[in-house]
Amino acid sequence: MKEINKSRLFLASCLALIVTAMTFAIRVRLETVFGPEGIGLTLEDLGYAFTPAFFGFTIAMIVGGPLVDLLGIKKILGVAFITHAVGIILTLTADSMTSLFIATLFVGIGNGMVEAALNPMIASMYTDNKTKMLNRFHVWFPGGIVIGALLGWLVMDVMGLSWQVMVSLLFIPLIAYGVMFLGQKIPVTERVQLGISNKKMFASVANPLFLFMVFCMFLTAASELGTTQRIESLLKTSVESPLLVLAFINGIMALGRLSAGKIVHKLKPSGMLLYSAIFTFIGLWLLTVTSGGMIFVAAAVFAVGVTFFWPTMLGFVAEYLPQTGALGLSIMGGAGMFSVSLVLPIMGRLMDGASGPGEALRTMSILPAILIIAFLGLNIYMKKRTNKVQA
Template sequence: MEHINKNRLFLASCLALITTAMTFAIRARLETVFGPEGVGLTLEQIGYAFTPAFFGFTLAMLFGGPLVDFLGIKKITWMAFVTHAIGIIWTIMADSMTSLFLATLFVGIGNGMVEAALNPMIASMYTNEKTKMLNRFHVWFPGGIVIGSLVGWLVMDVLGLSWQIMVATLFIPAIIYGVLFYGQKFPVTERVQMGISNSKMFSSIGKPLFLFMVFCMFLTAASELGTTQRIESLLKQSVEVPLLVLAFINGIMALGRMFAGQVVHKLKPAGMLLYSAIFTFIGLWLLTVTSGGMVFLAAAVFAIGVTFFWPTMLGFVAEYLPETGALGLSIMGGAGMFSVSLVLPIMGNLMDNASPGEALRTMSILPAILIIAFLGLNVYMKRSKTLKA
């Protein structure tokens, strides 16, 4: 890693992830701007308008993942910056479902390129601490959502300024990460370092363990992001300022990921995932039966559950299936975001025709399935360790 400034690259990566995360919080606040009481879209229509944030992310990761090895991390990072800028500008000018859809698509592609380039970069820079450093990097997803939630609340609810000004604040972290990346030497991906061939990489993504993790990623991501992305509508009957609940959830997540190293050491990735599924299930169930101040207690349990989901899923693949390379990490991230693009309109339909509580009850089925799946994963990992011993 000579001539590579790891600290500067890691800092720039964190700011790129802050930009990504702030888009999630600010988009959650835009739900009321474009909803029935604002522009006049139904909650189901908003669900469709927001889906490109997730399938755009998926497309960027699935195409960007293999391209990271061929074009290099640097080029994919700059693609992220350009598409972020286009998406932010277009969002500011959005005035209909179509324009919001297209703006969200570019933001989603930018977010996907960030993950496609920077997850493998961090895995290649910190080969002996992958799960720990990926968790530390992903501190800034919930951290950025806290920042975005507080910015949205401050700009619109406290200062009474326009939603366009709220969206424009995204330029602050975006410009900073662009400046920090400018002129830097980037590492090659770990797969390239290890000399693993393309054919071995492509065959590795067909392994049963990898396919199992992709299936689980569908459920972990939908449990976390499906819930937090629609927090305004889900909790508007239970609490006065749902965006502050979102900030609270993500504050807990940021703290948890900061200290992930000790948890990884004690539980190992498979154990972390099982405990995460249990707490997520309990948290979602509690959110269906609480209101007022008790919502924050339910939200805390839910937050403890989802804290380690995303980075530990990636860390597990990077640690136990390194031959899948940047493509494997991108497929994981892409699967997670694609699942959210499917679940958002379903949740919108449930809230339009039933109730927010009904939508949360339906969502709690996902971590219930994960509890069984991760129990099986723990048994499998212990058995394979015994066989190798």
Template sequence: MQQPTIQRKQLFVASCTALIVTAMTFAFRASLEGVWGQEFHLDKEQIGWIFSPAFWGFTLAMVFGGPLCDIIGMKRLIGLAFIGHVSGVIIYLVAKDATMLFIGTLCIGIGNGMVEAACNPLVVSLFPENKTTMLNRFHVWFPGGIVIGGLIAYALLEKLQIGWHVLVALLLIPAVIYGVLFLKLTFPPTERVAKGISTKQMFAACVNPLFIVMVICMFMTAATELGTNQWLGALLQGAGISGILVLVFINGIMALGRSFAGPVVHRLNPNGMLIFSALFAGIGLILLSKASGGAAFGAALVFAVGICFFWPTMLGFVSEYLPNTGALGLSLMGGAGMFSVSLILPVMGKWYDKYKAAAVAAGEEAAKADAIAGSNTFMKVAIMPAILVVIFVIVYFARRKHYTQHKQAIA
């Protein structure tokens, strides 16, 4: 049974609020990289390991949350998300060492994963006639939340010099808001249940060769987007520009782009959008590797245009063309993406440390060594979108007939 219009809107607003909390945790971590490094005496690789459970914790939550979505319900998954977010914040606030930061990050990662595990199938169920567009609009609030969190972090940490504990405690406000909003709402059944697709059919659909290819691609799209954004402050610290402001700028562009995703989806289809995205993401990374000062914003614009549609369109592709994968398919995609970021973060930190050490050994001063390390790391990451362009083009030509038939079917 279709939800009343007013409840559909309320559920969508509550979902967006929960995603804002998820995004703010990303922004706050990016801004705390240097602060925690100094306070807890950690190098870049160690910081990468502390940040990584945010992503594999997210992965665990999504992989287990997907199958559970239809069993215990989306509302209970949201309850688990709330518990994860609140407990993670509390552990951060009382942390005395890197181990407690690690545990706090894991709790928040699980909370973030539960939000995605519940809200992606919720949005698809609420808007079955317009999945990719509405997933993009829902995911407006990931970059939107990073903009909010990034500006708050910049104001408190860099301008007002207020301690990081205050910054972290602010996460409790939007967490309580989404918890209260969801508490009073009734959830619809997932799209798979509504269509009568069995659990067996759902699991079978998840071993489709195309789905496996998309999972592999999700490893690279997520690492390109989220891995780069998490390390942006460090990678640009030798470029004479505030990394957190560039991060805010990138995510502002992404939020704007996702708000107007509908016409782009209509013109290009999800596969075409992914080719476009991978191409611009690769060019943007190359430009970022060469940019300094104000020019970094121009390079960041190209990169933002590239990664803007990556995450929601990958989910939209699976939901549009492999609908029988259901909530499990969406969760496996999101889980694969976050797991890949958990792997790439310490690797990027190691690359940075290695390139910086080599530059210092060659006689470069510290600022120049930072710039060299950041530039070389950007170029390493650029290999992934280059590979993605090739894969997405092959998928497009292999499936041209399917896209034409799909477009005619929904016309």
């Protein structure tokens, strides 16, 4: 029987996540193409046009999660590849709010299918280091955003080429991950390995701790992705090139996730989440009162805060609630992206109004403020739970 090539599968997974991440960075740059200075859409219009990237992701995660066990990871990856390809082609031909909406929907579904398939695959391949390896896998979300942001800046701002050239660059990692996965033996999910029934899996997602984590995922994802997705508009009056700030933030995030193993060992997932919420809150407030070079200082604080949010939320569920299986990870990811689809139009409305970007950032800072309280409670609960088990 053909052996599972973990290193090749992990590399292919990283390439697939790079495609997902590059779409986020490129979408930020497309605000100037389709926005008030481009074809004339308002920032609120753009918020609605871009929401399918997030609710499409949510739909794919919620549908794809249970199907991962039923159909297998390989078939879900096939759907991801096809919808990614269609979404990129439609983006290249978009010329209105409606066509941009449809293109973004396909891209969002592709992104969601990538996460629906690969989060449980990595958890099943690295059962003894789930949080560490999920953080290492998710290095390539900020890493891919850095790549996309720098390429967007280079292609459009430095070389003066068209936005279609920038979007076409997505085909490179797309084809690469398709080739890397082709013909490989893919492992079954951990839930299948453990023999946990579908009935128990569906029942486990009603666990109070899991529901609490879903609520927190709404806030962590919105704090991170809601802010970074609209950074072009949020910082356009504060710094010359917001896209470079985006690259800077995600560069810090990538470096942080590479060192996640040591931090997880010292703080535990619940401790990482608490410190993340504190730094995110401070970073968002600093972004409202700084400009010029100091923006990068504020961005660094914000980046330290959001670095571990997404992968540690997933790692917590995979580690402490394994019976939720691929469904649990999909619900978490879907909840996170759905929350972003809700905040993007709200942020656009605030920025279109007289209050401007500062009010939008102050409003977003409410989310990590709530998370500080929530994760403080989670730390207390987990310590009591650990002490009870040890006793």
